[in-house]
Amino acid sequence: MTPPHGRTLSGIEAGALLRAEVAERVAALAAMGKRVGLGTLLVGNNPASEVYVRLKHRNALEAGIRSYDHRLPATAAQHEVEAFVDELNRDPDIDAFLVQLPLPEHLDPAPVLERILPQKDADGLHPHNLGRMVLGLPAPRPATPTGILRLLDHYDVNTRGARVVIVGRSSLVGRPLSIMLSARGRDATVSVAHTLTDDLAAVTREADILVVAAGHPALIRAEHVKPGAVVIDVGTTRRDSGLVGDVAFDEVIAVASGVTPVPGGVGPMTIAGLLWNTVMLAES
Secondary structure, X not given: OOOOOOEEOOHHHHHHHHHHHXXXXXXXXXXXXXXXXXXXXXXXXXXXHHHHHHHHHHHHHHOOOEEEEEEEOOOOOHHHHHHHHHHHXXXXXXXXXXXXXXXXXXXOHHHHXXXXXXXXXXXXXXXXXXXXXXXXXXXXXXXXXXXXXXXXXXXXXXXXXXXXXXXXXXXXXXXXXXXXXXXXXXXXXXXXXXXXXXXXXXXXXXXXXXXXXXXXXXXXXXXXXXXXXXXXXXXXEEEOOEEEOOEOHHHHOOOOOEEOOOOOOHHHHHHHHHHHHHHHHHHO
């Protein structure tokens, strides 16, 4: 079953239900004397990152999770950031934490992310956890793909046997989502495309489920979408008018059976996925 023609797939609604599940598990841990703690590290003062961090802490507190907001100046050196990650690794009050991306241009994110203990990896991006994901072993999964799968479940979008096209190949979304969707139990047939794919529209029109995470506003228009497809817009680009996605929403919703809006679609699901990882790590 797919959503009715032209339906807006709200991540606000689906995310609230997932956060309610998290809150129940947090309350169960609290009843046993365990308080769940989530930490964030923001380097610099990127305005978009400031907004995302505030949202993460607000949602954590609403779910009963203690929230620890740590900051370093934009001038922080590589070794200073890595040393702060070591401090968070040692902090017994923090069950999981994340380093907010992007980092300032002079910093290399790879060694910073690798320094996070896998058992405290709230974003599910440590190479150890990504490897366990590939093998189908228990581990925190990347937060955005986790949120996307829960969004599909909420709207009864069946992935088994579905043709899925993902436009975008990042380690944050495209690559891990392709693995998670093709895994046993999800059983989708997945193709990964990108902005350099020849005749992108011909590829995307094959999709029953189209996920767009390319970072190019309005990349996907009506001619890219098979009638009745489900379209998940992961893109977020900040413009004077506000956030815009990778999908021309007004065009595509006239063709698709369901489309996620920007804002209010994948963003709330990503935060819910982060909180899901946090409580899972606290339980373990």
